[in-house]
Amino acid sequence: MNAKTEKVFNIIDYGAKPWELSTDEIQAAIDACHEAGEGKVLFPKGNYITGTLFLKSNVHLDFANGATLYGSSELKDYAEVPVATEEPHFSKCLFYVSEAENISITGQDTAVINGRGYFFKHSPERPKLFRIEKSKNIRFEDITVKNSGSWCIYFGECDSIWMTRVSVYNKENHNNDGMNFDGCANVWIKDCNLQVEDDAICLKSSVNRTTENIHIEGCTVSSYHAAFKLGTASGWTFKDITVKNCRFYDCRYGAIKLLMVDGGMIDNIHISDIELFNCGGPIFLRLGNRGRDYTKSIKQIYSEDVSPEGRPVGSLKNVYIGNISGRLFGRNTAVEGIMFTGLPGHRIENVTLENIDLSFSGHGDLDTKGLVVPEDEARYPEQSFFGTLNSYGLFIRHAKDVTLKNINFGLRGHDSRPAIYLEDVVDSRLEDIEFALGHGVKQSIIVKDSPGLQLDDVLANGKEVIIPKHE
Template structure:
């Protein structure tokens, strides 16, 4: 009898173990090899697909450097690249099929990506490992060399329905760049990126397009391998949080976009450290849909050549209820630039929108030290530059508790400068040139409130401190 009981007990234990739900799908179990050279796209994708079919869990990339082409995430999958592991992009441009392609403001065909997610829910990219796009291998010269080496023909994109009817792109020629984004989330809900290291994309690093309820927490981005290498682009997306993130990018660090008529709303950014060669915190320039209810706070901006904070409505966006507060900037060119213009580009073959608006912008508790004069792209620095157009004023802007330290050096000739309107051109302060004021130059504004705003100079400046034109 004792033997029978022992046997039955053993059967129960075996049954319980065999019924245990699987929670981790290791890509090595699917044949993935972390030797930097084996192409693992199919193996990794199969692990993701099986995890999804089983109801969800963790797909694990660990112990090695895994080469791959485009990987598409699925519902309820935590794609985890473990500490010490690297997911490395293939250098073959044909390994990256388009994911929801579009034509951007410059006239470039976009859509290829390394990691993609389309219409998914509850997806996470996590782990303390690295996702590396090898962006330096996707320059025109290196793509040409790769094509020759592999003996392949580049896949030609289908542009049907993508080219705008108005076709007012920066370049009149539609160009294919074959430069995949690193991570691209499209029309997805409840998505997160946690702790991951994102490195060297061939184009944008992390793109949220028409997503709802997303979170970025504790990630680290380095993006200097190619052109147009934005770090994070929030594009026609809603209900998002970006926090505790470190960025060093060649282009915009955190950029709110709308490459569709749909809005970007209800976003909070805080506790981030940002460095950029173009703009640290930027709204636009691709700006068809509205930007509303957005807060950026408690961030450190440093060594940024293209502007600390830029709020730009160029293509019809109505920008409203924006709060920027508790920001420290060091070695930054043009701390704050706000510009409404009448460019009115069109994306995704949508109808052209009327001129937009910028209203109810509050900027407070800002301390900034502007870059030294010899390192400026505009010969004489200005702390704040706000401008609407003669026919379209900015709305209500409030700035309070501001301290800006500037290099000075403006001449009597600079004091006589007449700043061009450039109402339909790319809305960038470098295209408008120097202003006749070193502290604040403002024009075409319905209501500008200034409280406890101070400007200090490291050297003499012949320009006025503040100039307001058509400002109430």
């Protein structure tokens, strides 16, 4: 589209008024733009209020400098839309898109879309800001999106998405995700800034469509629960995903999470050049057996007392994570270290950790003698649910073909646990590893039932580590 000849549909010309509910007037501008074949719906400087808007093909929403669009504070102003697959009480939304193409949302320095989610903290339904489904060629650029009632920007079964210099602030409620991509392909997320309460950039698989060809670069992210996450919905395939040159900070319960628990597949993930600050759980890989069927809408279950729901165990393989550095600060003993855990008979496969330099806070003297970390086969996959781990730095269980190369673990305070715990870790290699141990700690690595394990130049407090034969 040639910007010089782009037809403009100013919402003021269709009757929208500052600080008055203008849903019908803004929708009229959108409809006129769509019916014209293409064009720009302009939000001039000012403050506007709306309920649900339905975006359509070939529409460009453009927010001038100083333009703010507020979501209505009244649930009655949000239209009935199809029930969402995950979390049905998040179905309503401020913007709804279905089976459309060529849509863009752009802004300038002080342009904001504000969902005013704080009005829905105790509401039976909590609207998303954007719900975009079965659509293609979608572009967000230079816009601030904030304060959703629930998830902020959700894409389902979409193709060709560009998110460039998008700022997301979403900390008003629980479940305040930033950007979700469910069964989406060909996605570029670049130079975005996200500060959210829940998962920041989250890839999902609740539909029978591969989530693939995802590129994330140059983003700065803060999240209470995960800066970058695959899952929890994981019924089908994630593949060919790259995350690089990002900064993750203040991620209390985890920074990078790859979760396969519903029978699908994670394959060919490349994460590199990530700086971590004030994070717990820097890397969490989980192959579990919840086995959820997403053919009907369902809410998440966090209870400890759960059973597998029927689908077969999936796979998690071919993951590279390299050039990761950071100063970690876990609020409890379960979520400061790295954790990989599969299931008995179902191993995580072919994972490389390379060039990892992490500083741990230390959790003092802990009574972990005889500690058995639960398998939690079907429970919601959250590292904190496993409780205290047997090591402060790295816990790996039920894995195969793991390569650990050029890794350094430092301790800023005392921790009575060894640095590394390996159980049922088959045909794996540790090379050029150096880590600190707490004062008086004699056992540096715990190894159980791990045939084919090779150690080359592994040092604890500067001394070579040799695994005794009985281990």
